[in-house]
Amino acid sequence: MIQLAKVTKSYSGVKAVDDVTLSIPSGQILGFLGPNAAGKTTTMRMITCYMPPTAGKIQVDGLDTIEQSLEVRRKIGYLPEMAPVYQDINVLDYLNYVCDLRRIAADKRQQRIRRIIERCGLEEVLHKDVGQLSKGYRQRVGLAQAMVHDPDIVVLDEPTAGLDPNQIAEIRALIKELGREKTVILSTHILSEVQATCSRIVIINQGRIVADDTPEGLQANAEGRGVFITAVKTAAGDVAAKTRQIAGVEEARPISSTQGVQKLRIESGAGRDVREDFFRLAVRENWVILEMAQESRSLEEVFRNLTREDQ
Amino acid sequence: MDNILCIFRREFRSYFDAPIAYIVLMFFLLIAGYFFTTNLFLVNQANLRTIFGIIPLLFVFFVPAISMRLLAEEKKSGTIELLFTYPIRDAEIVVGKYLAALGLIAVLLIFTFLYPLTVSTLGNLDAGQVISGYIGLFLLGAAYLAIGIFASSITENQIVAFMVAWAISLFFFILDKILFFVPTSLANILEYLAIEYHFQNIARGVIDSRNVIYFFSMIFVGLLLASHALSRRKGD
Ligand SMILES: Nc1ncnc2c1ncn2[C@@H]1O[C@H](COP(=O)(O)OP(=O)(O)OP(=O)(O)O)[C@@H](O)[C@H]1O
Ligand SMILES: [Mg+2]
Numbered sequence: 001m002i003q004l005a006k007v008t009k010s011y012s013g014v015k016a017v018d019d020v021t022l023s024i025p026s027g028q029i030l031g032f033l034g035p036n037a038a039g040k041t042t043t044m045r046m047i048t049c050y051m052p053p054t055a056g057k058i059q060v061d062g063l064d065t066i067e068q069s070l071e072v073r074r075k076i077g078y079l080p081e082m083a084p085v086y087q088d089i090n091v092l093d094y095l096n097y098v099c100d101l102r103r104i105a106a107d108k109r110q111q112r113i114r115r116i117i118e119r120c121g122l123e124e125v126l127h128k129d130v131g132q133l134s135k136g137y138r139q140r141v142g143l144a145q146a147m148v149h150d151p152d153i154v155v156l157d158e159p160t161a162g163l164d165p166n167q168i169a170e171i172r173a174l175i176k177e178l179g180r181e182k183t184v185i186l187s188t189h190i191l192s193e194v195q196a197t198c199s200r201i202v203i204i205n206q207g208r209i210v211a212d213d214t215p216e217g218l219q220a221n222a223e224g225r226g227v228f229i230t231a232v233k234t235a236a237g238d239v240a241a242k243t244r245q246i247a248g249v250e251e252a253r254p255i256s257s258t259q260g261v262q263k264l265r266i267e268s269g270a271g272r273d274v275r276e277d278f279f280r281l282a283v284r285e286n287w288v289i290l291e292m293a294q295e296s297r298s299l300e301e302v303f304r305n306l307t308r309e310d311q
Numbered sequence: 312m313d314n315i316l317c318i319f320r321r322e323f324r325s326y327f328d329a330p331i332a333y334i335v336l337m338f339f340l341l342i343a344g345y346f347f348t349t350n351l352f353l354v355n356q357a358n359l360r361t362i363f364g365i366i367p368l369l370f371v372f373f374v375p376a377i378s379m380r381l382l383a384e385e386k387k388s389g390t391i392e393l394l395f396t397y398p399i400r401d402a403e404i405v406v407g408k409y410l411a412a413l414g415l416i417a418v419l420l421i422f423t424f425l426y427p428l429t430v431s432t433l434g435n436l437d438a439g440q441v442i443s444g445y446i447g448l449f450l451l452g453a454a455y456l457a458i459g460i461f462a463s464s465i466t467e468n469q470i471v472a473f474m475v476a477w478a479i480s481l482f483f484f485i486l487d488k489i490l491f492f493v494p495t496s497l498a499n500i501l502e503y504l505a506i507e508y509h510f511q512n513i514a515r516g517v518i519d520s521r522n523v524i525y526f527f528s529m530i531f532v533g534l535l536l537a538s539h540a541l542s543r544r545k546g547d
Contacts, residue, residue: 049395
């Protein structure tokens with residue numbers, strides 16, 4: 001269980017994370033989604049005790065990340081952005097070093113390391129220096145490092161960035177498997193990534209949470225937000241304005257107008273279907289409906305709308 | 312304690328995994344050896360005065376070269392972000408790394424035992440003088456190293472770390488060489504701050520607590536400032 005209560009982080013006065021409250025129960029795979037500079041890395045760094053929040057409180061299993069920092073760190077495995085691991089040391093030595101720092105007893109160590117090597121597919125590169133590995137393998141070493149002490153919580157900052165499609169698929173499978181026994185928090189810019197792996201999506205923009213839902217919920221939200229295109233034949237000049245007055249309509253935008261036929265794009269709020277109301281309005285106003293077509297909005301569009309700069 | 316040992320082991324080993332340790336060792340011994348032998352043949356005198364005279368100056372250049380990478384390198388590569396999230400305190404990271412570099416300095420000094428050994432075959436060697444001289448050199452190196460790790464903690468650029476450490480070390484080195492130019496009242500203070508004044512006292516065999524306190528406070532302040540600089544990541 002991870003709890004963030006009114007967490008704010010500012011860098012010389014500028015807020016990178018702004019009043020975030022979030023509770024992550026055990027066993028969840030939570031995807032942090034957001035554009036560049038949204039505050040994903042900053043949030044993860046606070047959870048992993050890299051740095052404290054400017055204001056607010058973070059607790060991991062009831063332990064405070066500032067006061068009981070060392071205990072919290074024992075529970076967490078972290079893969080930072082870009083997987084920074086030592087270059088001048090071979091994979092096996094590196095994992096042993098991490099075991100040293102993680103205080104893994106000598107009798108358990110062999111088994112732990114063997115298991116993690118198998119899990120992360122590192123058998124072939126064990127005696128190579130990390131610096132000589134490809135990006136994908138380095139990422140796997142980073143993952144191995146995050147999991148070798150078998151933590152309850154794994155925090156992964158953009159775990160699939162810069163990988164080829166095969167490796168992305170492998171890492172995603174690994175994350176899913178991890179999620180069966182652990183709490184996983186991962187961040188990404190890619191929507192399909194969270195859809196594929198996560199049980200919960202938190203969209204963050206400019207340091208604030210703008211959506212918090214299951215992938216299915218977000219999808220339903222996207223589909224429920226009705227968008228339709230219609231063409232009406234009338235000489236009236238206030239079609240868009242009148243349409244906007246229908247309850248539930250959020251946006252009515254004229255697309256084109258040729259020879260008395262006006263085309264509009266109409267958007268309604270979540271879960272509302274305003275086509276019937278629009279039909280009644282047209283009848284009252286004596287507009288002739290020539291065309292009406294429902295458009296379904298993609299999740300990408302929801303994401304873009306939620307994280308637009310001007311919000 | 313165990314954490315410090317882990318950091319120490321990895322850091323000490325990595326000195327010898329890279330060319331740096333060998334390069335430093337080689338140049339240091341070459342230069343020190345040059346002064347030692349010219350003195351030996353020119354003056355035809357078998358003593359260690361030159362060697363204890365030249366090493367403090369050599370340290371001004373060599374210790375920053377040893378210390379520059381300690382923290383700067385990991386800050387640059389980002390690996391320090393991981394260290395900061397392992398169950399280990401910032402101060403333990405600093406002390407572990409410091410001790411590793413101190414280990415390298417000890418190795419450096421052990422190699423210079425060659426010179427007193429040579430002297431002992433040629434003439435009479437005052438064992439007491441050698442021992443106190445080496446204690447002095449070790450403390451001197453330890454103090455420069457504390458300056459060096461602080462310099463390495465404030466930047467991620469190793470060259471900058473070197474320059475800063477070098478400049479500060481040189482400052483403490485030069486203090487007692489400019490005593491002629493300052494009024495007596497100031498001279499006393501400068502002398503107390505001068506690193507070589509304390510070194511020479513110890514090397515002469517008079518191990519005074521004043522001198523020891525000087526070195527230990529230098530080490531303590533350097534390490535303290537370095538851990539403090541690391542926690543600056545924590546922001547405002
Ligand atoms: N050490 C720092 N000093 C000053 N500002 C910082 C620092 N780290 C991050 N920021 C600022 O905080 C904001 C959030 O950054 P953060 O790295 O958390 O974003 P992100 O969501 O991880 O972005 P990306 O997807 O690009 O990784 C940005 O505006 C960034 O410039
Ligand atoms: Mg980031």
